Amino acid sequence: MAEIAVLGHGVVGSGVLEVLLSHRDSITRRAKEEIDVKYILDLREFPELSYAGLFTKDFECIRSDPDVKIVVECMGGLEPAYTYAKACLTSGKSFVTSNKELVAAKGAELLALAQKNNLNFLFEASVGGGIPIIRPISQCLAANEVSEIAGILNGTTNFILTKMIREHMAFADALSLAQQLGYAERDPSADVEGADACRKICILASLAFGSHVYPEQVHTEGITKITLEDVAYADAWGGVIKLIGEVKMGENGKISIQVAPMFISRESPLCNVDDVFNGIMVRGDATGDVMFYGKGAGKLPTASAVVADVIDCVKHFKARKYLFWEDAKPDYVEPIGAVPGDCFVRVRGEGSSDEAFAAAETVFPGAVRIIRREEEPGEAGFSVTEVTADKLDEGFARLSSMGVRVLGRIIISDY
Amino acid sequence: MAEIAVLGHGVVGSGVLEVLLSHRDSITRRAKEEIDVKYILDLREFPELSYAGLFTKDFECIRSDPDVKIVVECMGGLEPAYTYAKACLTSGKSFVTSNKELVAAKGAELLALAQKNNLNFLFEASVGGGIPIIRPISQCLAANEVSEIAGILNGTTNFILTKMIREHMAFADALSLAQQLGYAERDPSADVEGADACRKICILASLAFGSHVYPEQVHTEGITKITLEDVAYADAWGGVIKLIGEVKMGENGKISIQVAPMFISRESPLCNVDDVFNGIMVRGDATGDVMFYGKGAGKLPTASAVVADVIDCVKHFKARKYLFWEDAKPDYVEPIGAVPGDCFVRVRGEGSSDEAFAAAETVFPGAVRIIRREEEPGEAGFSVTEVTADKLDEGFARLSSMGVRVLGRIIISDY
Numbered sequence: 060m061a062e063i064a065v066l067g068h069g070v071v072g073s074g075v076l077e078v079l080l081s082h083r084d085s086i087t088r089r090a091k092e093e094i095d096v097k098y099i100l101d102l103r104e105f106p107e108l109s110y111a112g113l114f115t116k117d118f119e120c121i122r123s124d125p126d127v128k129i130v131v132e133c134m135g136g137l138e139p140a141y142t143y144a145k146a147c148l149t150s151g152k153s154f155v156t157s158n159k160e161l162v163a164a165k166g167a168e169l170l171a172l173a174q175k176n177n178l179n180f181l182f183e184a185s186v187g188g189g190i191p192i193i194r195p196i197s198q199c200l201a202a203n204e205v206s207e208i209a210g211i212l213n214g215t216t217n218f219i220l221t222k223m224i225r226e227h228m229a230f231a232d233a234l235s236l237a238q239q240l241g242y243a244e245r246d247p248s249a250d251v252e253g254a255d256a257c258r259k260i261c262i263l264a265s266l267a268f269g270s271h272v273y274p275e276q277v278h279t280e281g282i283t284k285i286t287l288e289d290v291a292y293a294d295a296w297g298g299v300i301k302l303i304g305e306v307k308m309g310e311n312g313k314i315s316i317q318v319a320p321m322f323i324s325r326e327s328p329l330c331n332v333d334d335v336f337n338g339i340m341v342r343g344d345a346t347g348d349v350m351f352y353g354k355g356a357g358k359l360p361t362a363s364a365v366v367a368d369v370i371d372c373v374k375h376f377k378a379r380k381y382l383f384w385e386d387a388k389p390d391y392v393e394p395i396g397a398v399p400g401d402c403f404v405r406v407r408g409e410g411s412s413d414e415a416f417a418a419a420e421t422v423f424p425g426a427v428r429i430i431r432r433e434e435e436p437g438e439a440g441f442s443v444t445e446v447t448a449d450k451l452d453e454g455f456a457r458l459s460s461m462g463v464r465v466l467g468r469i470i471i472s473d474y
Numbered sequence: 475m476a477e478i479a480v481l482g483h484g485v486v487g488s489g490v491l492e493v494l495l496s497h498r499d500s501i502t503r504r505a506k507e508e509i510d511v512k513y514i515l516d517l518r519e520f521p522e523l524s525y526a527g528l529f530t531k532d533f534e535c536i537r538s539d540p541d542v543k544i545v546v547e548c549m550g551g552l553e554p555a556y557t558y559a560k561a562c563l564t565s566g567k568s569f570v571t572s573n574k575e576l577v578a579a580k581g582a583e584l585l586a587l588a589q590k591n592n593l594n595f596l597f598e599a600s601v602g603g604g605i606p607i608i609r610p611i612s613q614c615l616a617a618n619e620v621s622e623i624a625g626i627l628n629g630t631t632n633f634i635l636t637k638m639i640r641e642h643m644a645f646a647d648a649l650s651l652a653q654q655l656g657y658a659e660r661d662p663s664a665d666v667e668g669a670d671a672c673r674k675i676c677i678l679a680s681l682a683f684g685s686h687v688y689p690e691q692v693h694t695e696g697i698t699k700i701t702l703e704d705v706a707y708a709d710a711w712g713g714v715i716k717l718i719g720e721v722k723m724g725e726n727g728k729i730s731i732q733v734a735p736m737f738i739s740r741e742s743p744l745c746n747v748d749d750v751f752n753g754i755m756v757r758g759d760a761t762g763d764v765m766f767y768g769k770g771a772g773k774l775p776t777a778s779a780v781v782a783d784v785i786d787c788v789k790h791f792k793a794r795k796y797l798f799w800e801d802a803k804p805d806y807v808e809p810i811g812a813v814p815g816d817c818f819v820r821v822r823g824e825g826s827s828d829e830a831f832a833a834a835e836t837v838f839p840g841a842v843r844i845i846r847r848e849e850e851p852g853e854a855g856f857s858v859t860e861v862t863a864d865k866l867d868e869g870f871a872r873l874s875s876m877g878v879r880v881l882g883r884i885i886i887s888d889y
Contacts, residue, residue, distance in 0.1 A: 078617050078760055089616045189761035194613065195606040201504045202493050202781030203604075328753075328767050331746045338743075345493055345778035346604035346768060352743050353764035363760035366617030 061090065061373045064098040064121040066143060067134035068105065071157050071184070074362030075131060076110065086366065090373040097127055122146050129372045131365060132156040141165050148172045148180065155368040157184035157361055163258035167271035167386040174383060179375060181368040181382065186212070186259045187337050189360025190353040196266055196341060197382050205267040207342035209305040209474050212259040214335035214355045215243045215250035216282050216302045221333045223290050224299050230285060242335055252281035253302065253318040260304030263339070264316055268308055271387045272316060278395040280319040289467060291431040292403060292440045298324045301332070303472060315393040321472040322403055329474055340474060396448040401471035403429065405440045408463040415439040418463045422454045442471060476505065476788045479513040479536040481558060482549035483520065483529070486572050486599070489777030490546060491525065501781065505788040512542055537561050544787045546780060547571040556580050563587045563595065570783040572599035572776055578673035582686035582801040589798060594790060596783040596797065601627070601674045602752050604775025605768035611681055611756060612797050620682040622757035624720040624889050627674040629750035629770045630658045630665035631697050631717045636748045638705050639714050645700060657750055667696035668717065668733040675719030678754070679731055683723055686802045687731060693810040695734040704882060706846040707818060707855045713739040716747070718887060730808040736887040737818055744889055755889060811864040816886035818844065820855045823878040830854040833878045837869045857886060
């Protein structure tokens with residue numbers, strides 16, 4: 060019998076108990092051992108639960124119990140999760156977490172600690188909820204060099220964008236609907252400003268390329284500035300707007316990494332990833348493009364990923380899983396302003412739309428005009444190719460001096 | 475150092491050598507041991523290759539060499555692959571294969587043999603080429619009951635259908651283009667008649683539900699009867715035609731399984747799986763729908779999946795991978811004629827289209843008419859819901875007696 064402790068009995072933590080109890084037989088068969096929860100750490104009490112007797116408020120009684128071999132953390136937030144993780148990994152306990160903030164901020168350190176103590180530190184549920192992604196990247200794609208990862212990593216923003224695209228709902232209305240449905244928090248900033256997606260692309264980048272990338276190193280834009288006009292332009296261009304987290308390995312051994320709204324072509328498999336679903340595309344030299352799709356959050360999907368990690372821990376008490384990356388390297392992240400790419404730009408001049416576009420063409424030779432339905436007087440949309448953000452900014456300053464104001468710009472992806 | 479042998483130096487076998495040689499460092503790092511090819515079995519000779527000295531025509535020298543711990547089979551076809559697999563698994567060698575015919579026909583037997591001898595029998599590359607699917611189903615989804623799997627499992631037919639849908643190419647022309655491009659064999663029957671997809675859904679069904687399903691037990695239809703008229707009707711209905719392999723677990727513990735062309739809605743993530751790509755959707759009680767997408771065939775994707783299995787074998791010399799199913803159970807596969815579902819039907823009467831549809835409505839009350847562009851005189855298309863194949867056949871006989879001929883029928887999926 061393998062005894063475990065669960066830290067936190069919120070949405071994910073209670074889901075872990077639910078999955079363990081409802082799938083007891085198949086889990087025992089797969090783990091080849093019964094998995095038994097000995098403690099649940101939570102400051103609240105749940106006297107109505109059948110397993111109310113397992114609750115404790117004292118982490119130390121878990122840390123000091125030699126029978127507990129695996130600790131599952133579903134509290135979220137950096138502290139006290141980080142302190143608990145270190146304490147467990149130095150007390151002979153493997154650590155399984157769904158906490159992306161923890162992994163994005165402290166992954167390299169905790170992986171090193173786990174390795175040193177011959178324990179496992181697993182976090183499948185921290186990215187993509189129920190979608191298997193950490194394990195496929197680290198194992199299944201072992202005989203393959205990953206060159207690029209791009210994903211729709213945040214279900215809340217994807218739900219909002221889907222409502223804007225399909226039902227022409229304004230951003231504020233779609234956000235408020237998401238809040239009513241429980242898809243967005245009362246303070247939605249971590250989702251809509253891109254911080255959540257940023258943590259996830261950091262974890263994927265660290266795993267795929269072997270060096271830790273910290274959220275502070277990543278250029279991150281959310282979707283708060285996206286308007287229905289942008290959505291209409293994406294449609295006229297031949298696609299939709301999605302919030303994408305992406306990382307690419309360059310030939311110089313540096314990565315370019317960012318989170319930003321992007322135009323995605325209708326031909327792309329990422330285009331039909333709608334509502335609260337996530338989709339993660341991994342580009343490898345041997346496999347080509349592989350995509351993983353599913354619900355990126357939610358109680359049971361996330362809990363089932365946590366429990367799968369626990370099963371893996373039980374099966375590998377002696378053999379450590381190969382999952383490792385080094386700490387951050389200096390000068391490893393390319394300054395994003397210097398990376399060329401395609402971009403959509405929306406401007407408004409004082410004259411006609413044609414005049415506004417003519418001005419744009421003098422500044423960006425080769426710009427291709429995109430005309431949306433109900434284009435307003437003086438407004439023009441166009442795409443430019445292979446331009447850096449720095450060059451764009453220079454061009455925008457010139458446009459401004461010509462009386463043409465830039466209303467917005469959105470990256471055009473090549474997925 | 476881990477020594478292996480590769481059986482067959484065709485497309486996949488030579489790809490395995492290419493991947494092993496070109497990724498030597500990263501593979502060694504991941505396997506924690508160097509992987510060295512000691513023999514390559516092939517009846518042909520390749521004197522121009524840098525590793526020409528490894529070739530042998532004698533399987534016995536591989537079988538009897540105690541240094542060879544893993545044998546990789548990339549020959550395809552049931553024999554001699556099956557004989558070699560048994561010989562290896564009884565001679566202390568783990569066996570890795572990309573051969574779906576072998577796994578679909580002999581999986582249960584070879585898994586039992588591997589278990590008995592404490593060896594591994596791995597076959598990630600047999601389904602979905604470079605897409606990780608066998609491992610995610612068996613591991614990542616361990617804490618989750620799978621209820622259903624549906625996939626676009628054959629790249630050749632998907633390429634042909636994509637050409638029919640996008641470029642209105644007739645079936646015969648699209649097939650001949652696929653042959654020119656090397657996507658279809660000179661004798662394309664295993665692909666276009668559905669046998670290849672059938673083997674793959676058998677493997678997935680066996681793995682997900684624990685009992686072997688043999689190809690002979692599966693109702694299998696190919697795409698040879700699909701016309702551009704059907705494609706136009708699918709478009710008018712709101713989707714596309716895809717060749718789907720699907721298996722569902724019923725509440726009575728029996729499975730319904732089939733391979734057939736189906737209407738897939740434009741909202742489905744399977745809809746954008748185009749050209750030679752495969753997409754496999756796994757529906758679980760905790761995870762919801764998870765989809766895996768990528769190139770389902772090809773030299774390097776398939777070879778990289780084979781090599782990932784080899785790495786896994788090397789890492790698990792002592793701990794066996796949990797991958798197992800039992801032999802077939804009697805009465806386990808539901809007769810497909812008794813399983814209700816939605817269906818599209820295309821008919822032609824001797825009078826007008828309206829008259830043809832009126833006849834259809836008397837036979838199938840509640841039928842919903844679908845009108846395609848350029849509908850021909852007397853032709854009518856319609857959908858019926860929740861009807862069994864047996865009931866359809868009865869209805870078709872009645873229609874025929876009313877002078878209305880059935881031109882075709884296609885399942886409407888709910889994915």
